[in-house]
Amino acid sequence: MQTALENLGTIGTGNVEVSYNATVANPRYEIKFLKDLASMDVPAVGFTPVETFTGVANFSTVAGNSPQLLDFGVTPQGGPANSAFTITFGSLPPVTTGPIMVGADGDETAANIETALNAAGLDNGAVADVTWNDIANPNTYTISFTADPGAITAAAAVAANVFTGGPDHVDNFDPIDPGFNPDPLNCRIISQDVYDTQGNKYPVYFRFFKYGIELGPPTVSNWGCDVSLDPRFEEAPGYSSTVPNGYAAIDMSLGGPNSDLQMGDQQIRRLYNIQFDTLGN
Secondary structure, three states, X not given: OHHHHHOOOOOOXXXXXXXXXXXXXXXXXXXXXXXXXXXXXXXXXXXXXXXXXXXXXXXXXXXOOOOEEEEEOOOHHHOOOOOEEEEEEOOOOOEEOOOEEOOOOHHHXXXXXXXXXXXXXXXXXXXXXXXXXXXXXXXXXXXXXXXOOOOOOOEEEEEXXXXXXXXXXXXXXXXXXXXXXXXXXXXXXEEEEEEXXXXXXXXXXXXXXXXXXXXXXXXXXXXXXXXXXXXXXXHOOOOOOOOOOOEEEEXXXXXXXXXXXXXXXXXXXXXXXXXXXXXXX
16 A cells, blocks of 8 residues: 555655554554655545456366466456456365456456465465466466465355445544544644743644545545643643643634633643635645
């Protein structure tokens, strides 16, 4: 996933990091933009489902290193665009490849089959290549072996599981809710030094975040900003949203609301409904 994003001309190598977070209630892949992209309002990331290839294929018992014919009911190119299938080997225990993408042509599909067979553990120097029989029988692929691949009795290509995608991971919440803490991946924290009348310097921390994103078109982002005198915000020792004046939400669309931040207290002031012009500046 990271490689595919880096290959986009608008992103490039080293400007994005993808990781899998299994520690949250709903495990997810997290996309983090880096360097210059980290400070930009990157449009919402969407997903395109992978359709399935409905053809079924079988090939006979493997004997030694004899070439085997993988015979589909229809040519994989006849399946939906961007479709995928898997191949299961009837060994003990059965082995199933990962999703094999249908290529732009039969040759590309053959290369994808070869890669998937090797990745499934059928390599060991056994798989020489997979070729598409485009003229003799375009519904078939020949798998050649350089050595006995082992006790493989049958294979069937079936539709791969469909990845249906899902909504972008955005923070949809009531911005007034003091129990909501913005996801670190959807935030940007900056600081600004301020001075009292004696010239003493104090840093103030601003945590900007997006919430309630409407995918549109057009895409609309609602912006909020938490203000604190501690860069740890709700993680600061002694902070409590239930303590009087510990937390306050300020609607910036009301035209001039105000609230205090007291030195020495762990407080958060949440500004929401921040107003922008029609261009999003």
